[in-house]
Amino acid sequence: MVNKANPKNKIYAIEVNNLIKNFGNLTAVNNISFSVNEGEIYGLLGPNGAGKTTTILILTTMLSLTSGNVRIFDKDIINKNIIRQMIGIVFQDPTLDEDLTAFENLDFHARLYNIKVNKKQIINNVLKLVELEDKADKQVKSFSGGMKRRLEIARSFMHEPKILFLDEPTIGLDPQTRRKIWDYIKKLNEKQKITIILTTHYLEEADELCNRVSIIDHGKIIKTGTPKELKSSFGGDIILINIEKKQEFKKILLNSAFIKSIKQTKTGLEIIVNKDGTKLIPKIVELAAKSKININSIALKQHTLEDVFISLTGKNIRDSTPDASEKMKLKFGGRR
Amino acid sequence: MTNLLKAIYTIWLREILRFVKSKSRLVGSIAQPFIWLAIVGVGLNAAFKMTNNISYLSFMAIGIMGMTILFNSLFAGINVIWDRQFGFLKEILVAPISRIGIVLGKIFGSTTISVIMALIVLIIVLLFGIISIKSITFLGIITAIIFMILTSVTFVGMGLIIATNVDNIEGFQVLMNFLVMPLFFLSGALFPITSSTPEWLQIVSKIDPLFYAIDGIRGSLTKISVYPVQFDLLIVFIVAVVLVLIADIMFRKIEGK
Numbered sequence: 001m002v003n004k005a006n007p008k009n010k011i012y013a014i015e016v017n018n019l020i021k022n023f024g025n026l027t028a029v030n031n032i033s034f035s036v037n038e039g040e041i042y043g044l045l046g047p048n049g050a051g052k053t054t055t056i057l058i059l060t061t062m063l064s065l066t067s068g069n070v071r072i073f074d075k076d077i078i079n080k081n082i083i084r085q086m087i088g089i090v091f092q093d094p095t096l097d098e099d100l101t102a103f104e105n106l107d108f109h110a111r112l113y114n115i116k117v118n119k120k121q122i123i124n125n126v127l128k129l130v131e132l133e134d135k136a137d138k139q140v141k142s143f144s145g146g147m148k149r150r151l152e153i154a155r156s157f158m159h160e161p162k163i164l165f166l167d168e169p170t171i172g173l174d175p176q177t178r179r180k181i182w183d184y185i186k187k188l189n190e191k192q193k194i195t196i197i198l199t200t201h202y203l204e205e206a207d208e209l210c211n212r213v214s215i216i217d218h219g220k221i222i223k224t225g226t227p228k229e230l231k232s233s234f235g236g237d238i239i240l241i242n243i244e245k246k247q248e249f250k251k252i253l254l255n256s257a258f259i260k261s262i263k264q265t266k267t268g269l270e271i272i273v274n275k276d277g278t279k280l281i282p283k284i285v286e287l288a289a290k291s292k293i294n295i296n297s298i299a300l301k302q303h304t305l306e307d308v309f310i311s312l313t314g315k316n317i318r319d320s321t322p323d324a325s326e327k328m329k330l331k332f333g334g335r336r
Numbered sequence: 337m338t339n340l341l342k343a344i345y346t347i348w349l350r351e352i353l354r355f356v357k358s359k360s361r362l363v364g365s366i367a368q369p370f371i372w373l374a375i376v377g378v379g380l381n382a383a384f385k386m387t388n389n390i391s392y393l394s395f396m397a398i399g400i401m402g403m404t405i406l407f408n409s410l411f412a413g414i415n416v417i418w419d420r421q422f423g424f425l426k427e428i429l430v431a432p433i434s435r436i437g438i439v440l441g442k443i444f445g446s447t448t449i450s451v452i453m454a455l456i457v458l459i460i461v462l463l464f465g466i467i468s469i470k471s472i473t474f475l476g477i478i479t480a481i482i483f484m485i486l487t488s489v490t491f492v493g494m495g496l497i498i499a500t501n502v503d504n505i506e507g508f509q510v511l512m513n514f515l516v517m518p519l520f521f522l523s524g525a526l527f528p529i530t531s532s533t534p535e536w537l538q539i540v541s542k543i544d545p546l547f548y549a550i551d552g553i554r555g556s557l558t559k560i561s562v563y564p565v566q567f568d569l570l571i572v573f574i575v576a577v578v579l580v581l582i583a584d585i586m587f588r589k590i591e592g593k
Contacts, residue, residue, distance in 0.1 A: 060430055084432035095423035097350070099357055111346040112431035114339075155427075 007177045011074045013038045013163055013195040014059065019068035021054050021219075028054040030219035031068075036163075036197055036212075038073075041189050044199040044208035045305065047313075052199035053092055053220040058091050059197075073162060085113070086163035088194075090152045092168045096140045102127065103136040103153050106158060113159035126154040130184055141222065146177035153184055157194060164188065166198040170205060182208055203305035213305070217313045231303045236260055237277030242296040243268040249293050256287070268296070277302060340440075343433035347441020348448070351415070356450050365449075369400045369457045373466075377525075386528070387419045388560060395463045398557060399525025402487065402550040406520060408453050409488045410512060412446035413495025417508050418489065420499075429590065439584045442496060447488040456482050470559055479556035479565060482488055486572045487549035493579030500586040523547045545575045 014036040021029040029051045044052045057063040059070060061080045070077045070229055077083050078284040096105050107116075115122060127133045130150035140148065149169065157283045158165055169185065170178040186287055187208065188194050206213045208270045214224040223230060242250055246264050253259055253271065263270040273280050277300045288295050355361060373393070377400070381393040417426040428438060458480075462469050502508045521524075522537075523546035529538055536546075541547050552568030555561030561568065 062430055081432045081434075084430060087430075088429055091423060091426050093423045095427040096421075097354075097424050098422065099354060104353070108346065108350060109351075109427070109431075111342070112428070112433055114342065313525065322429075 005210065006020075011038075012036060012071070013040070013073060014042075014197060015069075015071040015074075016055075016059070017069040019055070019070060020066045021051075021063065022066045030214070032214075032219070032221045034221060034224060036195060038162075039193055040211045041196045041198070041209050042183070043154050043206040043213040044197070044205065044216050045201070045206045045213050045309070046061060046216035047127075047201055048198075050216045052201075052216055053167055054219075055216075056089075056165050056197070057197055060084075060087055060165055064264065079259070084090060085159075086162045088156035088159065088168065089165040090149075090156045090169055092171065094152065096148055096151060098141040098174050099139065101137050101139055102132060102143075104331055105140060105151065106155055109155050109158055112265065115159055122158055126158050127151075129187070130154040130196070133173075137144060139186050143203070146173050149173060149177070149181065149182070153181065156219075157188055157192065159203075160192075161194065163195045163197065166196065168199055168201070170200070170202065178205075185209055203309060207305050215309060215312060222312050223308070227305060228309045232289070233308075234292060236272050236274045237280075237303070238301040239271045239277055240299040240301065241268045241271065241284070243288075244292050245294065245298070249291070252287055252291055252293075253284070338436055342438050343437025344441040344444060346433070347428070347438055348445040351412075351442060351445025352448060354415070355445075360407045361411075365404070366456060368407065369404045369453075370460070372400050372403065373397060373457075374459075380526075387530075390558065390560065391466075394461075394558065395528065395554075396526055397457075398554045399523070401457050401461075401484070401549055401553060402523060402546055403520055404454045405450045405484055405549075406488050406491055406523075407518065408450035409446055409491030410481050410495040410516065412442060413488065413497075413499035413512075414505065414508060415446075416496060416499035417444065417503065417505055420503060421505070425462040425519055425590075430526050434443050435588050436584050438581070439496065439587050443489055443580065443583070446492040446495075447485060450492075451484045452486040455481070455489075467557060471559075476556045479569075480553045483549055483556065483569065483572060484567075486576045487546065489570065489576045490545055490549075491574070492516075493562045493583040496583040497579065497586050499589055500583075512538045519544055519546050523550050524562075525550055545572065546582050548575075555557050555567045 012035040014034075016035065017033050019032050020027065032051075032055065042053060042216060043165050044055060046052050054063065055144065058065050060073070061077055061083050072083050075082050075086075075294070090314070100108070106126065107119070108260055109121065110119050118301065124133060124136075125330060127136055130153055132147065132150055132154065133310070135147065140151065153166075153169070156166075166185065170181050182205070185196060185198070189196050197207065211228060212224065212226050213230060214221045216222070225233065241249075246269055250262050250264065250269060253269070258273050260272040260274045261315065262272075271284075281298060281300060284298065285295065354522060365485040373396075377393045377396050380396070381391060384392045386392055386395060416425070461467050462472070481510070498511055499508060502511060522541045522544040524541060525546070529541045529547065533541075548563070548568045548571040551561045551563055552565055555563075555568065
């Protein structure tokens with residue numbers, strides 16, 4: 001999906017250089033740089049108040065930047081109207097007119113983006129994609145949180161944007177709805193070839209959806225990579241074996257190429273491997289069988305982005321306290 | 337240019353749609369002027385005798401048209417705060433349409449509503465013979481409508497300026513009450529501002545843009561006014577333009593926070 005040819009002179013979907021945003025003397029975004037390839041799903045992962053939303057608002061022309069440079073398909077974001085036509089966004093908080101029906105909301109959007117040809121058909125198609133076609137004439141007031149979110153996603157790509165921004169697309173939704181929304185996002189990316197940038201503080205969401213992820217905390221990017229890279233940079237999978245003949249088996253294993261390190265524990269061995277652990281378990285069992293060594297039990301521990309996050313920031317993503325931009329939000333009460 | 341017109345039309349359409357859908361607002365804006373006319377108007381009509389040979393009721397009926405415009409127009413500001421609190425403003429702000437288009441769309445939308453409401457009051461006033469149809473000229477009606485439009489633009493602009501600077505409904509309402517009362521009472525809607533009015537009151541009245549609006553409508557419809565209609569028109573026009581410009585500047589400053 002990611003175009004790896006011609007890395008030089010390449011036009012990125014999004015190119016951010018040394019972006020800084022201050023609110024008074026608070027720095028919400030502190031000198032971040034990253035680029036998003038066309039066709040990618042890119043994640044900004046971080047706790048509340050890390051500066052993700054502020055970054056998104058700057059990229060979508062909703063906030064001015066303090067310094068730095070942002071280009072979207074090689075157009076500087078100063079050209080607001082050109083950028084606005086190219087992008088679609090689902091904001092963190094709902095932005096629907098609840099007194100209007102789902103259809104009327106989408107019709108208003110069509111007018112704002114000057115969609116005239118096949119307007120009705122486009123509206124029906126996007127409603128179908130998020131499975132709301134039978135709710136077209138219901139007032140949005142009567143919708144559940146998940147339905148509203150789906151309607152907003154439907155609306156966000158009606159005008160065929162080249163880039164879709166999703167700010168916390170599944171926040172506050174139940175697990176089933178979250179799965180559904182993940183499916184829609186993948187579908188949009190694969191079928192409509194839309195580049196997607198999303199923010200999230202759910203690690204499993206980033207892991208499930210994103211081609212690449214930047215971990216962001218206190219307004220800075222601390223690490224960027226594919227979810228896999230991030231997890232493996234942290235060390236390989238861990239295989240725990242409960243075994244009697246520890247020494248003997250350790251010697252056998254040390255001759256295998258896939259082993260990174262082995263530690264003896266009370267009950268057996270803790271092996272760090274450099275490959276996908278799920279595929280190595282059969283091999284280990286096979287080796288043990290050959291040497292007639294009895295394995296009592298075997299367990300696999302894979303790293304999650306959560307581990308990466310904790311190791312990088314020294315804290316759990318969910319118990320981080322709000323900082324700069326979050327405080328601004330609380331202070332001005334601008335957002336619900 | 338066509339894009340600007342489309343933007344204005346889109347925003348205008350939504351304002352109208354919202355008004356039509358909001359039954360309580362519809363009923364409220366029609367009922368309010370009649371309560372004033374039927375209770376305050378009729379009551380005071382029996383107690384007062386006007387010096388210049390017209391009935392008090394026909395005098396204050398025009399003031400009530402002005403009041404209808406004032407209330408309905410300032411209300412537009414609440415819609416902006418509403419949109420902001422419910423997030424819908426972001427949907428509008430992130431769209432590729434010009435900011436002046438948004439401002440003008442809002443202004444024309446609420447102006448359409450205010451003027452229709454004021455015209456309903458006028459029609460009723462004529463039907464009940466509070467102002468005699470015979471005394472009214474076609475030119476007078478047209479001039480009165482122009483006054484209504486400009487007055488409405490002025491106060492929608494004022495509502496938007498306040499709304500862009502206050503971000504909660506409560507704050508807006510406190511400010512509104514603080515503004516509406518003096519604007520209304522000083523406008524000459526309920527009692528004539530003449531040379532026998534205490535001088536300080538005359539002076540403050542003349543800072544009130546609604547004073548010129550109501551004086552102008554009165555002049556156009558009943559030919560009794562403090563100033564010449566042309567002078568009233570000039571003042572109301574200048575104030576309207578200035579407030580639209582300020583509203584536009586304020587609106588550009590809104591960011592997506």
